[in-house]
Amino acid sequence: MKFKRSERIVYMTSYLLRHPNQLVPLTFFVQKFEQAKSSISEDIQIIKETFQQEEIGIVTTTAGASGGVTFVPKMYRREAKELIDYLCDMLQEKERLLPGGYLFMSDLVGNPRLLGQVGELIATMYMDEEIDAIVTIATKGISLANAVANIMNVPVVVIRKDNKVTEGSTVSINYVSGSSRKIETMVLSKRTLPEESNVLIVDDFMRAGGSITGVMNLMSEFKAKVIGVSVLVESKEVKHRLIEDYTSLVKLSDVDEYNQSFTVEQGNCLERFK
Amino acid sequence: MKFKRSERIVYMTSYLLRHPNQLVPLTFFVQKFEQAKSSISEDIQIIKETFQQEEIGIVTTTAGASGGVTFVPKMYRREAKELIDYLCDMLQEKERLLPGGYLFMSDLVGNPRLLGQVGELIATMYMDEEIDAIVTIATKGISLANAVANIMNVPVVVIRKDNKVTEGSTVSINYVSGSSRKIETMVLSKRTLPEESNVLIVDDFMRAGGSITGVMNLMSEFKAKVIGVSVLVESKEVKHRLIEDYTSLVKLSDVDEYNQSFTVEQGNCLERFK
Numbered sequence: 001m002k003f004k005r006s007e008r009i010v011y012m013t014s015y016l017l018r019h020p021n022q023l024v025p026l027t028f029f030v031q032k033f034e035q036a037k038s039s040i041s042e043d044i045q046i047i048k049e050t051f052q053q054e055e056i057g058i059v060t061t062t063a064g065a066s067g068g069v070t071f072v073p074k075m076y077r078r079e080a081k082e083l084i085d086y087l088c089d090m091l092q093e094k095e096r097l098l099p100g101g102y103l104f105m106s107d108l109v110g111n112p113r114l115l116g117q118v119g120e121l122i123a124t125m126y127m128d129e130e131i132d133a134i135v136t137i138a139t140k141g142i143s144l145a146n147a148v149a150n151i152m153n154v155p156v157v158v159i160r161k162d163n164k165v166t167e168g169s170t171v172s173i174n175y176v177s178g179s180s181r182k183i184e185t186m187v188l189s190k191r192t193l194p195e196e197s198n199v200l201i202v203d204d205f206m207r208a209g210g211s212i213t214g215v216m217n218l219m220s221e222f223k224a225k226v227i228g229v230s231v232l233v234e235s236k237e238v239k240h241r242l243i244e245d246y247t248s249l250v251k252l253s254d255v256d257e258y259n260q261s262f263t264v265e266q267g268n269c270l271e272r273f274k
Numbered sequence: 275m276k277f278k279r280s281e282r283i284v285y286m287t288s289y290l291l292r293h294p295n296q297l298v299p300l301t302f303f304v305q306k307f308e309q310a311k312s313s314i315s316e317d318i319q320i321i322k323e324t325f326q327q328e329e330i331g332i333v334t335t336t337a338g339a340s341g342g343v344t345f346v347p348k349m350y351r352r353e354a355k356e357l358i359d360y361l362c363d364m365l366q367e368k369e370r371l372l373p374g375g376y377l378f379m380s381d382l383v384g385n386p387r388l389l390g391q392v393g394e395l396i397a398t399m400y401m402d403e404e405i406d407a408i409v410t411i412a413t414k415g416i417s418l419a420n421a422v423a424n425i426m427n428v429p430v431v432v433i434r435k436d437n438k439v440t441e442g443s444t445v446s447i448n449y450v451s452g453s454s455r456k457i458e459t460m461v462l463s464k465r466t467l468p469e470e471s472n473v474l475i476v477d478d479f480m481r482a483g484g485s486i487t488g489v490m491n492l493m494s495e496f497k498a499k500v501i502g503v504s505v506l507v508e509s510k511e512v513k514h515r516l517i518e519d520y521t522s523l524v525k526l527s528d529v530d531e532y533n534q535s536f537t538v539e540q541g542n543c544l545e546r547f548k
Contacts, residue, residue: 010324013287050284106466110429138413155384192380
């Protein structure tokens, strides 16, 4: 059975979108469609140009016997700006302020479509880095970490603050929570992260950065290299931040619990979008 | 600027794949491409037929002024069978058995590509139901719930076993853990689930079903209707199961901790794939 070009293009576009950041050998499509390599290359060229023009992402092709095609999703500056503006508007709602200067964000973190866009934004900032795993802290960071990992095609590693039996042998560290100054514990199963991995740390909310400092200490126990730290919201209400090098989508400041007021503005991540 | 048919097809295929279970008005594409409605309809027909033939999913079109096109991802029986066989092989590894008859599954739950397929399988089983939200229990169920919600285009609602301040006012219930017979608490923020929602409960592992019974009781506090319960792994080592109506991908039995042996076989979910 012969496929028309338009049918091949539907299939190949779907396949690439469903397998981001994965090298697909050209021979896979050549065999599937029983077509000459040159025709398949032309199909890919059409997909590549449309993806670029319509800002869907980047299609790279590599030549040679082990050659193939890789789709790298990319968020462009205009879309990143729109997304951050949308998040700022959404989070600015007065009723979101919770005791302790936190923001209610469960609806945002529970919205898969919106979180998918946030994941694409974060993945774009680190697209040129070699990353082996996304590391996060239970429970709020998990959905966000999954959204980033979906795009990057790498595993998610979840650090827990309790020690459940279902993970096998674990490594744990104690850390001082940056804002409450309490001593807490975090635990990671040995089996979940190979030694000497390159990791990106992702979380929903950062205040002084105590938890993330804890994660970094735990990572050094696994001989991991922390390539970056990215948070959805950072709170500016902090005198000494423990972490200096991070990206944030949104910045929270001027929290006044008595008057139920606060300010939400864009974080530093747009600097990464030229 | 005019688009060629092949370029339109690349764009429309991408758009539909990135917006599953969402009605896209035909006029959106008509305006984008400055093309007659009839040409756009022809493009969609090509996408529809290829998606069906290649078992990517279903494209439905509705006529009229508010008409449009919806992409519904669907997993077909052959692929569901392959996935379940793969999961059985993977989980059969001897080293996975943990104290208490649990299985190490963090690598599976942390693999976004694999979890995406599991999400598509579960979403397919409930594709004909009206579902407003996916409900799960922290922490292990979160990634799976996100994978299902991504496909279904509905929010994820996370029930917690601790009570953190960052969620606003909450409803909590006590329940008896089916296997350990301990009394535990589960908590859900009032704001995260509107009353009278139709929910699908998703979790990674079910033994006697105590947690899921707890979730069902909590759901009745929210006047929610439980449309279904779906778990990745069910353990058969249970005399009285508290939940009768559920789907599972994989079944664990014959757990012998002393000899480090157990059996993994396919769960009941293939019955839903004709």
